[in-house]
Amino acid sequence: MAQKVNLDAMLPRADFAAKSDDDSSAEKIQTFSVAQLKQDSFLVHRLRKPDFQRETNHWDPKQILVFLKSFLDNELVPSVILWQSPSHVFVIDGGHRISTLRAWIEDDYGDGPISSKFYRGTIPDDQKRVATRVRNLVNREIGPYKTLHAAMIDPDSTSDDVLKKRARNLATRSLSLQWVEGDAEKAETSFFKINTQGTPLHKTEERLLRERRNPVAISARSIVRAGTGHKYWSRFDQETMNQIEDSALELHELLFQPEINEPIKTLDLPLGGAHHRLVH
16 A cells, blocks of 8 residues: 655756746745645645656655654754746745645645646555545544634634644744756756655656657656656647556556555456556
């Protein structure tokens, strides 16, 4: 059974070198407040992960809970590292922290409206199960975001002293930010320096990231997600993109259907093994 929480939909990806028609360069802020991470904020829609970054699915439910408690209890939380391009604000380090806060705020741990739209409604059962597990854990130990928000607005709405304290902290707590200065090449170099420390990239994973525009990397990423999620193949024309997605879905079903339910009680198993072990 999958133990990692899929938060990949909380921050979309973009190419470092990509530019939009409305390129802008706003003043660099020094903190993120919780309000700035809500779906209806202006800032959150400028945030991107680099297109070569691995999926945001390396934290288990306990790690999610520990981080949220640390944030709400005013404990030390490492700074998030950003780089500003003409079009977007890229998260160089801190994707799991931002995604976890967004997941809690939106009540979407890989199975909500944002994730459903991101994966075009194709969410594996194991992803739904782990999302339910982490939601139940967070709601029991901390409470939903809307509960703390209500206590922040009206402290008399609860008699729970711990909840009241966390609600007060929620009003003023923010994530500290650091900025990478320089061009896209400098930002990419910084990313790989930072992300080869801590939880190191597997050699195969690093190769897929560095060779992300090669056919094998594009094919592997499209197949493992059944042609959904971030479109690593977006540089092709629309007809080719449609063919890639159709073929990826067909190959995904051939390799990973039926889904594995543990404990295993049948010989009707997928040829490619457990899908979640590949995406994690």
